[in-house]
Amino acid sequence: MSLRMSETEVVMSRVCQLSVFLAFIFAVSVAWSAEESDGTKQSDAKPTSVDMKSISYDPKSVEVPVGGSIVWTNKAFTNHTATSEDDGKIFDTGEIKPGETSRPVTFDKEGEFNYHCKIHGKTMNGTVVVKTR
Numbered sequence: 001m002s003l004r005m006s007e008t009e010v011v012m013s014r015v016c017q018l019s020v021f022l023a024f025i026f027a028v029s030v031a032w033s034a035e036e037s038d039g040t041k042q043s044d045a046k047p048t049s050v051d052m053k054s055i056s057y058d059p060k061s062v063e064v065p066v067g068g069s070i071v072w073t074n075k076a077f078t079n080h081t082a083t084s085e086d087d088g089k090i091f092d093t094g095e096i097k098p099g100e101t102s103r104p105v106t107f108d109k110e111g112e113f114n115y116h117c118k119i120h121g122k123t124m125n126g127t128v129v130v131k132t133r
């Protein structure tokens with residue numbers, strides 16, 4: 001009789017261990033899915049990318065929603081800037097070295113913003129179109 005009791009106790013403790021284990025798995029999976037949804041949020045807010053070529057921007061005209069941001073990546077062999085036509089008052093990336101990417105520039109106002117490269121002049125120009133969606 002005492003043997004049966006201890007068998008029951010062993011079974012009970014296994015059930016207990018199993019439920020702790022399942023609770024742990026559940027907690028991990030909840031944490032995992034929370035992390036996943038955070039990742040999706042980050043990719044939604046990802047800046048639009050514009051490449052700087054030898055004397056042009058690619059794409060030349062880029063559209064972002066109000067509140068959206070843009071980064072410029074220099075894929076050429078010389079320094080470039082992306083400077084708004086009002087001498088950089090609206091935005092100015094400063095000189096971006098070959099292989100480097102500018103800090104994100106955020107656009108909070110609707111409109112069309114022409115810009116150019118300070119180093120290569122207005123032959124190297126582009127447009128940012130900011131629209132409400």
Ligand SMILES: [Cu+2]
Pocket residue numbers: 054055079080081117118119120121124
């Ligand atoms: Cu340039």
